[in-house]
Amino acid sequence: ILHRTSHVWIARKREGKVQILLQKRAKHKSSFPGCYDISSAGHIPAGDSYEVSAMRELEEELGVKADEKELIYCGDRKVIWDDVFFGKEFHDRQISRVFLLWLDREDFTMQEAEVDGVLWMDFDECYQGVQNDLFENCIVLEELDMLRKALAE
Numbered sequence: 609i610l611h612r613t614s615h616v617w618i619a620r621k622r623e624g625k626v627q628i629l630l631q632k633r634a635k636h637k638s639s640f641p642g643c644y645d646i647s648s649a650g651h652i653p654a655g656d657s658y659e660v661s662a663m664r665e666l667e668e669e670l671g672v673k674a675d676e677k678e679l680i681y682c683g684d685r686k687v688i689w690d691d692v693f694f695g696k697e698f699h700d701r702q703i704s705r706v707f708l709l710w711l712d713r714e715d716f717t718m719q720e721a722e723v724d725g726v727l728w729m730d731f732d733e734c735y736q737g738v739q740n741d742l743f744e745n746c747i748v749l750e751e752l753d754m755l756r757k758a759l760a761e
Contacts, residue, residue, distance in 0.1 A: 620712035671717025
């Protein structure tokens, strides 16, 4: 079933470089356990907007309270993807709205059911790592391309 999701990439500038916050998915997750992923993401319940859902997921997963006005729209991405996890077929059909949020902090309150940890990584290092499969992740280059464009503006 086609459904909507909000994806929020948290970024900061350090020593002249842009860093992005990666979320390490909990080891017991049914898809991509223990992999590095988007800073915060979630499915959108009926009646909620992309922005409302993004704010809820940020607070639930990372303990981050922000204002919808701080979100920078990066674009929409249609996902059609099929795989097998733990011997079961997995089919994903979604429209993901991608946002950037500038936020420089170290203290996050992680939702244990979803997140095992977070990691700040230089954007270019992350891009190369995803492109060349240098670390365990479930990040899509298309989203990093969207993010790169927003970071340049």
